[in-house]
Each structure stands twice: as structure tokens, then as C-alpha cells.
Amino acid sequence: MEDYSHNVNDETDSRLHYRSDLVQNMTSLLNIWHSPRFQRDIVTERHRSLSTLEVRLVWTLGSLGPSRPSELSAALDVTATSLSKAIAKLDAAGIVTREPSPHDRRSHTLHLSAEGRRAAQELYDVGDAMVTEIFADWNERDVLQLSALIARFVAESDAYARRIHREDPA
Numbered sequence: 001m002e003d004y005s006h007n008v009n010d011e012t013d014s015r016l017h018y019r020s021d022l023v024q025n026m027t028s029l030l031n032i033w034h035s036p037r038f039q040r041d042i043v044t045e046r047h048r049s050l051s052t053l054e055v056r057l058v059w060t061l062g063s064l065g066p067s068r069p070s071e072l073s074a075a076l077d078v079t080a081t082s083l084s085k086a087i088a089k090l091d092a093a094g095i096v097t098r099e100p101s102p103h104d105r106r107s108h109t110l111h112l113s114a115e116g117r118r119a120a121q122e123l124y125d126v127g128d129a130m131v132t133e134i135f136a137d138w139n140e141r142d143v144l145q146l147s148a149l150i151a152r153f154v155a156e157s158d159a160y161a162r163r164i165h166r167e168d169p170a
Contacts, residue, residue: 039052039055040052057076058096062123062124095112095116097111099111
């Protein structure tokens with residue numbers, strides 16, 4: 001990865017860069033993994049008919065478990081209308097089910113159906129296979145060390161996010 005630190009004050013470079021190579025590298029990784037093209041390319045042939053949002057919805061339900069649409073809308077950072085369309089398609093395909101919320105009969109909770117759980121597991125399996133391929137030439141000690149450091153970074157990032165969180169204005 002290019003060292004951007006020397007370009008910080010270069011008036012001829014119109015691009016802005018992080019001063020930290022670490023932040024630049026993490027941002028590059030997130031940009032790759034979150035790009036719609038990458039997400040479409042990595043999805044198995046069986047799920048090619050699903051939109052990027054629908055794939056993210058299945059993956060998120062697999063991760064979070066049963067959730068209300070409002071929780072999913074916030075987690076996925078999408079509008080209620082976009083989410084509603086994705087839910088309708090996944091419901092019609094038998095991938096999700098809607099059950100009345102035990103706390104509020106006016107709302108419902110989304111669950112993965114048996115088929116949805118299989119689809120979500122396939123998405124997780126694709127991620128595992130991708131990482132296995134990426135690390136194929138790494139030694140086990142390096143992979144374990146990176147995993148431990150990332151776990152530590154995630155925990156500290158979560159603590160930071162909780163510390164700076166502000167409630168949305170009403």
C-alpha cells in the first residue's frame with residue numbers, strides 16, 4: 001500500500017489522505033468489502049437473483065437473529081421503503097417469515113425461515129472460504145496474531161462508539 005503521509009501537504013495532489021497508513025489501509029479494506037460490485041461478485045451462483053440489499057438483509061438477520069424492521073433499517077442504514085420492498089421479495093421467496101411482535105401487535109418481527117437459515121449460512125461459508133483463500137500463503141501464527149489484534153481493535157472500537165454515541169434527535 002502506498003505511503004500517503006508524504007503527500008499530506010502536497011498542494012499538487014488533489015486527493016485527501018489519512019495521515020495514518022493504518023487508517024488508510026482499513027478504509028481501503030472496508031471500501032473493497034462494502035462495494036456493491038464485490039458483494040455481487042462474492043455471492044454464490046444460487047443467490048445471484050438477490051439484490052445487494054437483500055443479501056445484506058439475510059446476512060444481518062443471520063447475525064442479529066429475529067429483528068423488527070426498524071432495527072434492520074437502522075442496522076443497514078436504508079429507508080423503510082427500500083427495506084419493505086426487500087422484505088416483501090424475501091418473504092415471497094420463503095427466505096424470511098413475519099411474526100407478530102409479542103410486545104406490539106401492530107408490528108412484526110422478521111425471522112429467517114429454514115431456507116433463509118441455509119441461505120445465510122451459505123453467505124457465511126462464502127466469507128470463510130474467501131478469508132481462507134486470502135490467507136492461504138500466510139503462516140498460522142501470523143493469522144492467529146492478526147485475528148487477536150483485530151478482535152482487540154473491534155472491542156476498543158465498540159467501546160469508543162458507545163462513548164461517543166448521541167441519541168438521534170426526536
